[in-house]
Amino acid sequence: EVQLVQSGAEVKKPGESLRISCKGSGYSFTSYWISWVRQMPGKGLEWMGRIDPSDSYTNYSPSFQGHVTISADKSISTAYLQWSSLKASDTAMYYCARQGDWFDPWGQGTLVTVSS
């Protein structure tokens, strides 16, 4: 079974750093891009960017470029999304998804709460 399993919920303070993870299994991890998608409370889906795990080449949405960093470690089939300085507006659910010309499957989501 193709599966993406994300790390658990996080509660952070503004200004703190954070890295969340997404581990793939059941398929060749280096054969598909991994995308990250944000869903703010009560809102829709927003594509943030993606990484090719085979060579760590990345694309970012202009809306998120410079605000987050996407990385991957193909040796452990894991992709990451990280922030160097969190803001309250980063509070959201974050999903990873395997990407072809579609997004499937999706991870279960990681809830990030940023509050002082």
Next chain:
Amino acid sequence: QSALTQPPSASGSPGQSVTISCTGTSSDVGGYNYVSWYQQHPGKAPKLMIYEVSKRPSGVPDRFSGSKSGNTASLTVSGLQAEDEADYYCSSYAGSNDYVFGTGTKVTVL
């Protein structure tokens, strides 16, 4: 890149059909056959329902169908069932290695 435009809500009685539109531009929906649709139940991760405009992944009921005309894609759910009540999002490739989602539509089964 602006979000694709979907109606906020749609509804139908069990057994009826509902169609959701997804309007973009010639730079996204109209320019590529890479439109996909996702179903999201409350508190759950999205699930792929349609890809490449009209293709159904294995396991998705044939009650779900997709189409496209110009800059507007559509998802039709025929023979509505209670479990179809969910939020639905379209997505499209937008060129230059960019992707965009729709604003989302809440489908209610009356």
